Amino acid sequence: MRIFKTTLCIGGISILLESSSKDFIKSIKSKYNNFLSFVEEDNYFKIVFSQGKFLKKDEGIIVKRDGSNYSIKGEGFCGYLDIKRKTALVNISFKENVFNLFLRIFYSLILPFYEGFLIHSAGLKKGDDSYILSGPSSSGKTTAARLADREFCILSDELVIIRKMWGVFTAFATPFPGEFTGCIKNDKAALKGLFFLNKNLIVPYAIKSRLETLVSLLENIFFFCPDSESNRLIFNICGEITNKIRGYDINILYYSDFGRIMYEITEENVCPQP
């Protein structure tokens, strides 16, 4: 049987995707064009897909862990992921939205082992710096991305990857969009400010304490695993971030150019409180 392949790189982590379906791989190449990786690597995750039929609607997403193995089940897919061996076998319905949901869950599970996580937020990049505007559904992530589109490179309007790379917390673009219709390129930049969208804020912005920042970060992380090791890893990374990067509540409705304000307030408040 002929096997078709392609490689994606998301959040600096490469995945080799294999399937016997030429159309499936072709559609991935087309829809994830900006995230294709052409670098020969031997350190990637290998995911083998086979086509499955899912007649029943599943009851949400179920993730279980046994040692380094995860079993993952969602609407339209089920499979196994071995973190140590960097392999996954997935039975999936070959639909783009199902594949995208699988990828989101896959990355949410592996990122803690790469000092990272996925967070519900819009990500904006300007020069060598990036900012995240985090919040739940309807908090204004897509609005922020649209308003900032001219001035900033948009990393996402829905889910951003944050990873510690060579000692620097870095925000990565993802192919996990919300409603943003603009182009998202595979980009990254050092994280400079953590902003939490708050429509009820009666002032334009407010500096958060380290504790408040940690709690807000944890509340907005996209994560499905119930095991204590992964949670501890995420918790420790978040604690470290709050030591280095200050958090703010922000009401973007106050500003016509909130991007400039974000830049200015992060310049003014470089060092967080211990």
Add this chain to the structure above:
Amino acid sequence: MKLQKKMFVRSPDTAWQDIEDKTVIVTPRTKKIHIISGSGRSIWSCLEKPQKLENIVELLCGEYEVSVQQARDDVSRFIQDLVDKKIVKVVD
């Protein structure tokens, strides 16, 4: 549950950090964030190893100006709350 005869210890599933003057605890299964402060932190600190309720009461009475009965009532309530939230587990 009669707390007096039991021993209690931090649940191994929890992750926690001291931040500012509080302790932030995350329970993976419920994905809830719990924040404790003041005497609660003293209790959390001593629960690193299995403890009987009376040991914790003794510790609190040494640290705070509180009667033994008041400390016993407060510790019982607090420990029961931590057990209910699966932050602390009962050891036989």
